[in-house]
Amino acid sequence: MNPSITFRSRYSHIILSLINKMSLQNVKNNAVRIKDTMNTLKKELKLMNDEYNTLLAQQLREENARLSQAVEEAKKKLVFLEVQNGIGQISVPSRNINTQVFPPVKQEDTEKPSDDKQSAPKKPKEVKPRKVKEAKQPAIELPIDIGRLDLRIGHIDQAERHPEADTLYLLKINCGEDKPRTVCSGLVNHVPIEKLKDRYVVLLCNLKPVKMRGIVSEAMVMCASCDKGVEVLTPPPGCTPGDVVECEGYIRNPDTVMNPKKKIFETVAPDLHTNDSLLACYKDKVLTVIGKGEIKAETLKNVPIK
Structure with a gap:
């Protein structure tokens, strides 16, 4: 075998091995960089989502506050217009459920005979439910103009x-x-x-x-x-x-x-x-x-x- 050919063959093999090792290392390095980049992007995306959710919640709270204020103003205007047109305002009392309370029934003395008959139990006194007084609607004071x-x-x-x-x-x-x-x-x-x-x-x-x-x-x-x-x-x-x-x-x-x-x-x-x-x-x-x-x-x- 020609020695020069044998040398070139071995030299080429070594070079290919080095190239393969370098390519593999580059791939690994690139994979690490890609992974780090993806993790960074995920963190930034999470921060953006958190900021968006916070901003959206703030906007919803502000919109709810504006709507609540608009509803209250509409109620006041409606009451004002009804009063102007002679429509009386009736307050709605809170619902109080009056339960009928009975006093405890005394047990009859069963050991005391009374013509071999027990006396009939006394009927409990009925407690009349309290009347709920209707709260008076305060007079609406019109603006002074x-x-x-x-x-x-x-x-x-x-x-x-x-x-x-x-x-x-x-x-x-x-x-x-x-x-x-x-x-x-x-x-x-x-x-x-x-x-x-x-x-x-x-x-x-x-x-x-x-x-x-x-x-x-x-x-x-x-x-x-x-x-x-x-x-x-x-x-x-x-x-x-x-x-x-x-x-x-x-x-x-x-x-x-x-x-x-x-x-x-x-x-x-x-x-x-x-x-x-x-x-x-x-x-x-x-x-x-x-x-x-x-x-x-x-x-x-x-x-x-x-």
Whole structure:
């Protein structure tokens, strides 16, 4: 055999063995790296799932809170609307099951004879169930805003001086009721009596009647008022006595008579004023008679109304 061939054969065998060992080691190393990478990816995936579940739970809690708040607001609005429409609110008492309790029955003395007959056992006394008192529904207090004021259009049928007061007019005003209302108005020093006769005015009709120098005043004429002067508010053309005054954004639900202790008018009055266009406003909303127009002052801009 040729020695050179034998050497090359052995050399090739050694080289192939080395190559095989190196390839196997590379495969093992790659497998370890792949395994480590997979474990890292699994941990990251678990962290991502945990973060997602936490975020989802937080979103669900927030959504439940919003829905609960919306339900409560809807309930309050429903109760408010039902009260406005004259639907009484009835409270539902908690269910108390009254069980009938009987006193223990005394055993008869069986050793004591009584004509060789045992006495009949006594009937237990019946205990009447207690009556469940129905809890009274607390009165719902409406918000204090212009909706609590009974503002109507009135027509001055008669105007004269108060017989007992130099600064008061005595007015008879038709506001759409069976008879005119008597109004004592302190406009003597501000408005000539000729400007009051046979004119339409805005009248506050649910103040508590008050006696002024011996005569009961049943309403108040609304005026724009400041240091420069006093002007009676002017209703829009085409009004008739009894037309109601509305304010956009506020539900008209006036008290029959405002309770002076609650100071409803005193709370509302600071937000009554005229604007740059002489329009009578509550906050930023104009006072109107629906279908007929706005209520105005003659010349006084941006002044209180009272």
